Amino acid sequence: MATILAVSGSPSPVSSTHQVLTLAADRLADRGHRVETLAVRTLPAAELLRADAHHPQLAEAADQFARADAIVLATPVYKAGYSGLLKSFLDVLPQFALEGKVVLPLATGGSLAHVLALDYGLRPVLMSMKPRAVSESFFVHAGGIRKGPGGFAGLEPDTEALLHEATDTFAGLVESLTQAALSSVRLVPAA
8 A cells, every 4th residue: 555644834832733634644544555655844944934845854855745645734824824834844845746546625724715725725825746647635614623622623524524525536546546556566576
């Protein structure tokens, strides 16, 4: 199965965005994929803002990104745009860092108008990085999130079902493209 990197672009250690990403990652792992997680907020801020790609932590994050077969990017939407933290990380990566990869953009936001940030803000940046495919974006409105005493308590059943559907569609795309790549490899017997 594929190695999938789940990237959290939320600046908050306790965020609905990270929780939604975790639900998607768990669903992908249940399908047999190897899922790794990267919380961009844990990278050194000064080096990230300077785009110091040679800093050891940023270089390791870029290597982790390069090793993945597919990427799930999760971001909160602020002021009608995806997070600056995620943008800073994408700017550190090589120009064609998504080449050959399948991407699932996820976002959370407080207004349905924020859904446009995915297709009019994030998608063009992703497409400039030459992905093999970008799955349909998925947006979680604040009304689809259940809150408890400690914050995030899960998703409303309808929202969770839609997240599962989006995640399964993405997984199916990853699996079909991985299988197609494997079937195009011709084994030549040793002489």
